[in-house]
Amino acid sequence: MLALRLTRAARLAVQLRRLLVASASAGTGFLLLCALGHALTHPDAPGASSLRLAWCAAPLAATVYLAVAVARADPGTRPRPGLSAIGLGPGRLMAVSATTTALSAALGSVAALLGFLYLRGDLTGAPVDGAVSGVLALGQRLPAPAVVTLLAVVPAAASAAVALTLRPRDPRPAPSAGSRRYGRFGAYGWGAARETFGAYGRYGARLASASASASASASASAPASASASASASASASAQPAGGRPAGAAQADPSGALLTQASATLSPATTDGDGSAQDATGPAPVPPRSHTTLLPWGIAVLTAGLAVETYAGDTATRDSAPSAGVLLGWALATLGLALAGPGLTHLCGRLLQAVRPGALRLLAGRVLMEESHRIGRPLGVVCAVASAAYAAAALHDADATDFGPLSVIGAVVVAGCTVATLLTAAVEAKHARTDTTDALLRLGAPPTTLRAAAALRAGALLAVFGPLTLVVAQLASLPLAR
16 A cells, blocks of 8 residues: 555656556566467477567566666655654565565556457457467467466566665674684684784884874873873883783794784774874775676676577578577676676776866766666666667568567567666766765856766767677677578
């Protein structure tokens, strides 16, 4: 009930995005029903029916990807302060998002069933005669369990993906590495960090640490001079003559130096050269790098092109694309999706290279920050454009006539990927609203922000455009033979 109320109270843009999810679900459900109709019409060709069902995985994946992007961009299901007090915590909001996605996809599945029954003539009494009559199972009764199972695939997969993506995560930081650790027997209270050879006897290494600790304790007890002198005398009496100060490193029987983990950390730490570093506050979190998956994406893309080349060489000229071509295209899409954030991050770095001005610096920084949001949709759009180019090249070379079902599948996949990219761009724009407002308050003209946006779009087009053409040429070579 809550999901229905939030669906009714949503804004027009949110309703349009949900309508896109329902339309994509309708197209995918119709293709699944057509695969069932082909299996009923041609019982002697189970291989062709299985191949049609396997090719339905592409629009199914695109529909689920769009549903996840729409659920992430929905402002009505984002956690807000105070909602947990009325029972709308992160887990409940995740359940509401999954339910809303399932309702949208179920609406599309019902529309697909009605359209399939209309073409069969079950609603009007007159079946449609055309190119799709061979996959409608005319004159045969549709098995209800198979129909319900196929139509439930899209809502179940979309809601499960949304629940997995929006699942609650622990916001608490990970425990620090400087906590007490328990090692071998007899080493209670000593960490496993070992100093290098000669680090203890290096000139000034321990003197700087002792002086830093003494200055920190003196500054902490400055209001009470008497207590400061008492603590200094106590520490002097506790240290034996000719010994080392308390808290210093000790040696195990093997001669290796150990650092005590249970000792109280001083406000200043010292490196190997004796320079004290301020450690009173939490260490700054380093910016997250999105280039770590770039080599893996290139490797998966290469493997996908290799599989597609092998499958294209073994296929005959008059046969339909085999499952190997589908597997190669899926691997290539996965590789480009993995490499997309890294390529977007590199675009931002290239914009800031060679003495950048304010415009290039702003555009590059925004690209680096938004690489994890728009990088993967850009990679998927690049893969779909490459597949479309390869299909057009195959059509020009062999004069192959694509049927209406192929056109429906292509429209569903292309529309979902483009809509996902636009949704990710809108989400990124909303995420940097505070930064944009701060720049406007500082006096930045709106034309500068628009110029930065145009510069980002041009940089992405300059990188992903040639990449799309290269991947398309490599993918179309084995298919055009």
